[in-house]
Amino acid sequence: MPTTRRARRTAIVLVAVAALVALAFGVASAVPRSMQTRDLRTSDADFPNPERGWFDNVDLLDPGSISSAEHDGITTVHSYLRLDAYRDSRLPASFLRSLNTGFGALRTAHLKVVLRIAYNFDGAGPDAPLDRVQEHAAQLKPVLARNADVVFAFEAGFIGAWGEWHDSTNGLDTTGAKAAVLDAVLTAFPRSRDVALRYPADIRALLPQQVTADTAYDGSPAARIGNHEDCFLSSVPDDRGTWGQAGGSVEADKALVASLGRYTVVGGETCGVSDRTTCPTALGELARLHFSYLNRQFDTAALDRLKQGGCSDEIGRRLGYRLAVTHLGWTEDVQPGGGLGLELEVRNFGFAHVVNARPVYVVLTKGAHSVALPLKTDIRTWAPGTTTKIEEDLRLPASVTPGSWALHLWMPDAASDLRSVPAYAIRLANEGAWEAGSGRNVLSARVQVG
Structure with a gap:
């Protein structure tokens, strides 16, 4: 009997200890x-979600153009912030106030913007010299920081035609100048947002170390660089010079963007029709490159071909997440x-x-x-x-x-x-x-x- 009582006492103690351990953990x-x-x-079902999908173009300095985009299931807009008038001067306070008002209009409309800064909107217009670009980026920094909540992503901009990093009239096409502009952009634009470059060749040249799963969200430059392809499906095989520049191959450049797109932002637009403008090619590459946004207003011929092919609705559902x-x-x-x-x-x-x-x-x-x-x-x-x-x-x-x-x-x-x-x-x-x-x-x- 004493052994039985001891066993009972031991069991009671063990239960009490287990209860205390349970509470402790x-x-x-x-x-x-x-x-x-x-x-x-x-x-x-097709339905809107933030920070993804088809986009419309708006003028961030014109609140009326912003309100017109909010009624059609669109959650993302794209805006060229035009600095043509200030190639030779600082940005005036009135411009910065207008920009802040435009961001407020986005907030009211429940939209977010992909923003690109440019000094022209044609294939041969002038851009600005490097010191002016750096000055303007620094001036924009506080406004962008204050309104980062309604920014989906940035496109690097500033250089050349359409801010698209080609045909600079101020010598900004060199690797050194591009590196200086990218540094100004990464410094001025909020660290919480990605910056998309137009060409994989520039990504290879400026960021020899690419983002990995271990570095994806550490805020480093490599963790913030994505890609915007502005001639998607538009020529065979290189989409009008997008792929295979500066000694790279078409396949290697696509593999690079595919790896970036797993962690950073990728988007763009079509700019013409080619034998690549087919639904199987579109769906395959949108998935491989991890597109989050695509222009639904340009190029109309290319978009019509995808619609006729029967994949526009699927693209709309699957862009982004x-x-x-x-x-x-x-x-x-x-x-x-x-x-x-x-x-x-x-x-x-x-x-x-x-x-x-x-x-x-x-x-x-x-x-x-x-x-x-x-x-x-x-x-x-x-x-x-x-x-x-x-x-x-x-x-x-x-x-x-x-x-x-x-x-x-x-x-x-x-x-x-x-x-x-x-x-x-x-x-x-x-x-x-x-x-x-x-x-x-x-x-x-x-x-x-x-």
Whole structure:
């Protein structure tokens, strides 16, 4: 009998120790929690999402042109910021105020811009000398920093025709001058945003070390450089000089942009028709190069050919990211202050990844009450063409009231002033998931608290 009593005492001590260990490590209960699982239905519907898709061109200095672009499912616009009048002078304060007003109009319209700065809009117009470019970039820096929230990405600009890094009238076509302009751009433009260069040859020359998974989000120059291809599908084999310049091959340049596009921004426009202007070629290269944005206004002949080929709608759906939760697992019963186990499988059906950082939350709602629980996952790593598996243990606040709570996924903008704006949140490609009024996605699951 003494042995039995000792064994009982030992068992009681072990249970007490286990309970203390569980509390120390934040486990709500030593009893295994019951998990529910569910497969979710995806949707083929076409719908807008921020920082991706077809774009329209607007004049950032003309708020009227901005408001005209907001009613047609477009979330991204492109703007040439024209500095023609200031090739020989500083930017006046009135210009900078007008630019700030234009950014405000974007915010009101719930749009974001891909911005390129240029001194002309033709194939032979003059640009500005290097010292003027550097001066203007420095002047623009505070305005750009103040309005980075409504910038999707930058195109390097400043040099040559259309700010497209060719045909400079001030000798800015050399590697040294391009390096100086790129340095001014990277210094003046917010570090949170990528800068796209026009030609892979310039990327090779100016950034011999390319971005990798280990350096993708460290803010270094290599981690911020993408590509804008402004003659997509427009000639065989080099898209009017895009590919294979300066001793490189067409294939090597495409492989370079494909590797960049996995981590940085890629976009562009068509500029003519060729034997490459076909749906199989378009879909294949948009996916390989990871396009996030494409001009829907130019070139009309090329766009008409893609429409006739039957792939325009698919391009519109898949430009950038397209995310859907395909499988969900969650803790069925949770105590206030307890742990909520979560398993998510998210498929990215898009051509590209989410380019800019943003938070991801699981949100519990009950009536007018909500609790947002941040996930540790980095949404930028949800790669195109793959399924990302997320497993996290979340801690509910002790103040959560008992009852049945609905489960949502919320991916708002990273900027504090845009976080509460539903139009800037990411919508999942799941049937019946989107709540337009909140910017959250219903996961068709309920958690019983208490």
